[in-house]
Amino acid sequence: MSNNLLSNIYYPTDLRKLEEVQLPQVAKELREFIIAIVSVKEGHLGASLGVIELTIALHYVFNTPTDLLIWDVGHQAYGHKILTGRRENFDTNRQLGGISGFPKRTESPYDAFGVGHSSTAISAALGMAIASNLKGDFDKQHIAVIGDASIASGMAFEGLNHAGVTNANLLVILNDNAIGIDPSVGALKNYLTSVKNGKNPRQNNMIKSLNFDYSGPVDGHDIFAVIKELRRLQKIKGPKFLHLITTKGKGLKQAEENQVKYHAPGKFDAKSGEIYLKSEENLPPKYQDVFGLTVLDLAQKNQKILGITPAMPSGSSLKFMMEAMPERAFDVGIAEQHAVTLAAGMATQGMVVFCNIYSTFLQRAYDQIIHDVALQNLAVIFCLDRAGLVGEDGATHHGVFDIAYLRCVPNLIIYAPLNEIDLQNILYTAQLGLQNPIAIRYPRGRGQNAYWRQNNFGKYQPIAIGKSVCLKTGTQIAVLSTGTIGNNVRQALKNLLEPEAIAHYNFAFVKPLDEKELHLIFAQFKSILTIEDGTIVGGFGSGILEFASQNNYLIPITTLGVPDAFIEHGTVTELQQFCKIDVSSLELLFSKIIL
Known part of the structure; x- marks a missing residue:
């Protein structure tokens, strides 16, 4: 794999030192780099491969991070991360303690806005552009890159509707590849397809009708055409809209042909593109x-x-x-x-x-x-x-x-x-x-x-609404769990040598709570422990505390779950360990309780 150019690019300032004719080689190397890492470390693949030329062109033409670049959703931002100071630790992507799989403001000044949910980029970029105008900074560029699936969302339309009646220096780039995670749907998708096929007269352009300076469609993989158009738009004030046509998974044949599967394919062979299939024989169902x-x-x-x-x-x-x-x-x-x-x-x-x-x-x-x-x-x-x-x-x-x-x-x-x-x-x-x-x-x-x-399939049994189930009897402490995290409790109790002191109840119904059973539990046990895989604040445990307060029960209650903080990325097991709701943490806790 040749990295002659990419290996010397740490930040966009290095990229801008290159001649324009060298950029296709950078695109080739950037694709190879992403494929090599994601094939081993896993992650989102197709979306980033589809915007390689656009990513390079944006950082080549605009003065990022002074000019503000916002990626909608962020699945497509791997190339952006690699070109903005994170190439050398990109192999930590989505791992515990590593870089995030999405743009994140605390991670880099080049990540102008944190994303993960769709359709926010236009509103965020417009807000930045209006703020720049108010501060007298009329030359700063504000660029929102949004896909054809995301732009169909109501929030994106709200942003477009507002932007069209402002003089904000906003550039909306539509990355049109006819697919999100699954193929795009709806009338807007059909409209964009007709525009791509040249069947829609320019005078009927709906983006123009919203007071945007519309240009396109442009081949998003022709890096010279993209750069030329970006430079032209750079000189135009007010809201602008660039329609780019791209192919999700561009540069990897299998990813182009099976775009749904290669959105996040897991581990695969970097050369052939073939996904390493995991045997699902004798595995529980998803x-x-x-x-x-x-x-x-x-x-x-x-x-x-x-x-x-x-x-x-x-x-x-x-x-x-x-x-x-x-x-x-x-x-x-x-x-x-x-x-x-x-x-x-x-x-x-x-x-x-x-x-x-x-x-x-x-x-x-x-x-x-x-x-x-x-x-x-x-x-x-x-x-x-x-x-x-x-x-x-x-x-x-x-x-x-x-x-x-x-x-x-x-x-x-x-x-x-x-x-x-x-x-x-x-x-x-x-x-x-x-x-x-x-x-x-x-x-x-x-x-x-x-x-x-x-x-079991088809052998359905009706469930009584609001009823809990005692999974294990005990003498001193009652553990109340809700949801599949209860299986961690069951395993931890099985691992104990003397679990007789601990009872376990499954409260599948968080609402309505089984108050009849709760009265019996509070009357019988010396203390109660609740566990959930959701936030402790306001969650299932809070409901048990409210019940205790309303009924004047005074026994100790401990609540376990996700703490009052945003939990970062890592494997589910690692994150459960962080929250102390994994099997080992529970086993240790139960052992201390028994002693």
Whole structure:
């Protein structure tokens, strides 16, 4: 692998010393560098490969970090990181103590805005541009790079709508590759396709109608054409819009041909591009597949069932239902607010709606949960994938706040299954005719039972709402857990030589709490310990403390979970160790309690 040019580029000032004709070689080396590292260390691949030429051109033309560059979402920022002082430690990307997989303000002055969720770049860059105008800095450039999936989100439109009536020195660059994680959807995608194909007359350009100086489409892999256009736009004041056409995964054949799989392919052969397949034989199922296959099975028996996901058909496994019955399962694009209220509208008409949204992304639709669903007591079934600590994606993606932000919402049931069988049973129960909305939270990763399909699939059992389960009896201390973190408790108790003193209760229902059982627990035990894989502040443990206070119970209560801090990236095991909710930490704690 040749690194003759890249090895001498530490910062964009080094890049700008090169002749323009040398930049294609830098692009080649940068692609090879990213492929070599990600093939071994894993991470997001296709998005960064698709913007190599754009990344180089931006740092070559603009005076970063004085000129402010904002990447929407940030999956595509690997090349940016390598060119801005992080080449030598890029192999620590997404690892505990290493650099973040996303732009992060505390990591580098070149990361002008922290991202991880989509569609924020235009608003952030506009805010910076307006601030620059107010400070009299009219020459500073503010550049937002956003994909065609992200620009379809409501927030992006809000930013465009405002920018068009300002004199802000803002450049919006549309990285149009017709795909986010899954293929882009919707009417805007169709419009952009018609623009790319030259079928849309310039006078009808919707971006121009918003008072942007529109240019394009431009081949985003022609680095000379991109540089030429950036230099032209650099001299134009006010809001500008550059439409670039790129290919996600550019430069690696397999990544170009299978863009969904190579978004984050895991380990692969850097030369051939072939993914190293992991044997899934005799492994427990992924929770997302338990959801996807179960909902499909239920939908085949219940014609009222509908499915919704905002741009995550593969990640949520709603793809199974979308493939089998496309008229009843909907990918609405990156539009969490719309997804929730769409589900509410469907529910008013008697439909049974499974609305699957990652826990961290449901935060973006909080008003809709309260006003459009819970206030009207519409029985929408929210399925919160990736609840808890998710690992290497870090602080922007951990689903640790959902219990706290949902627990205060009236009418809403909250359920966290202990394992995949519980998940199947609550999905079955929810479609039987609940009178309230329900949020079912489950983690990224695999369940407990490798033979769940052979032994349990389709053998659904209804779950009594609001009931807890005693998993182990004890004499002195009661451990109350919610969700799959309870399996850590079970394993830690199995590892103890004398566990008789400790009882273990599974409170799958965070709301409503099983108050009848709680009265018995508080009357029987000397102390109580709660454990969850969500934030301690406002979480399940807080609910137990509130119950104790309201009923004047005075026994000691210890709450374990995610501390009051944003947890960075690392493996789930490493992050559980940090939060002291892993098996070893619990075993040590229980041993001390017994002594």
